[in-house]
Amino acid sequence: MNWISEWALPKIKTLFGAPREVPENLWHKCPACEQMIFHRDLERNLHVCTHCGHHMRVGARTRMDYTLDEGWQRIELPKAPQDPLRFRDQRRYVERLREAQAKAGQEDAVVVAHGSIEGNRVVAAAFEFSFLGGSMGAGVGEALVTAARLAVLQDAPLIVFTASGGARMQEGAISLMQMPRTVIATRMVKEAGLPFIVVLCDPTTGGVTASFAMLGDIQIAEPGAMIGFAGARVIEQTVREKLPEGFQRAEYLLEHGILDLVVKRGEMRATLARLIGLLRTPERVVAPPPAEPVAEPLPALPAPEGPAVPA
Known part of the structure; x- marks a missing residue:
């Protein structure tokens, strides 16, 4: 019998307690x-x-916490048909969808909420990139249409945080039809005279870039965000030219007029509040300048008395 393992080690463990597990x-x-x-x-x-x-990269709900005032409320979205084409590759699409829903804790790749930013009422939609790469299927299109309708109903600006790999090809032409649907949703907001602000996060590519993501009244991006339609290698093979370094990054797009602002995450909330205040404040009625006083004409002098002088 080994007295170290049988007697000494139990005494030491009792003295110092059981070892605590360290999170990874x-x-x-x-x-x-x-x-x-x-x-x-x-x-x-x-x-x-x-x-x-x-x-x-951060999740959709984390981005809402970072941007909106405390107490924002998540909107329940209408359910879109799942697996309309009964798609299958190495796995069934419906299995991938259920796995993504269980992992992300949401029905699809977009979270819609209403709340305020420094007291300014807003409706916001944020993409969850971890949900099948933030791809845009029927559920995402329905979420953005719902967000647009809610913004019009509440007379509030619509802010969309994009982070997506593009259209969801498992839904085929149905996913491509979400591009015109989301464009129509942006028109609803603009025709109501409400600001539509897009914050492009890393990455924003594919059909999302080719549709509503480039139609904002104000285009903002986070530093270093990759923004584009196709991949750099695909573009180089198509045009057969060497493209500039970082041509799909936010800073390059800002220099070439595609974006209005590149804003750090810590400054995003204050920047959005300032923009909403500028866009939503009614124009001041400028009073016309006071009219200059008009000098009254001098009275005519009386004619001199005496005989008239012959002409």
């Missing part, structure tokens, strides 16, 4: 600079790297 997600590695960041520091900095400023 206490530290996060920045994908840009590869520095390790403590999870509380990362959350405090809104998931922006404290070393290099890289903006990491």
Whole structure:
């Protein structure tokens, strides 16, 4: 009998207590600079790297928490038909869909909410990239149409945070039909005289870029966000030219007039509040300048007395 294992170790464990399990997600590695960041520091900095400023991807509900005032409410969306084409590749599409729903805790790739930003009432929609790459199917199209109708009903601006790989090909032509549907939804908001603001996050590509994402009254992007339609290699093979470095990044698009602003995540809330205030404040009626006083004509002098002088 080994007295160390039978007597000494149990005494030591009793003295110091059982070893505590250390969670595996206490530290996060920045994908840009590869520095390790403590999870509380990362959350405090809104998931922006404290070393290099890289903006990491965040979920839809986290983005709502970062942007909207406390107390925002999520809108229940109408259910779209699932797997209308009975699509199957290596797995059935309906299985992939159910797995994504269980993982993300939502029905589809968009969350719609209403609330306020620094007291300014808004309706917001945010894409969840972890839900099948934020792809746009019938459910996403229905969510954006619902958000547009709610904005018109509440007389509030519509803000959409995009993060998507494009149309959801498992739904075929049905997914492509969401492009004109979302364009019509933006027209509903604009015809009601309400601001439509798009915040393009990393990544925004494919059919989302080719439809409503480029139709905002104000186009904003986060730093370093990849924005485009097709991949860089596909474009180079098509045009047979070497493209500039970073031509699909937010900073390049800002320089060439595609975007209006590139705003850091920590400044996004204040920037949106300022823009909404400017777009929603009624124009001031400028009073005309006071008319200059008109000088009264001098009275005519009386004619001199005496005989008239012959002409």
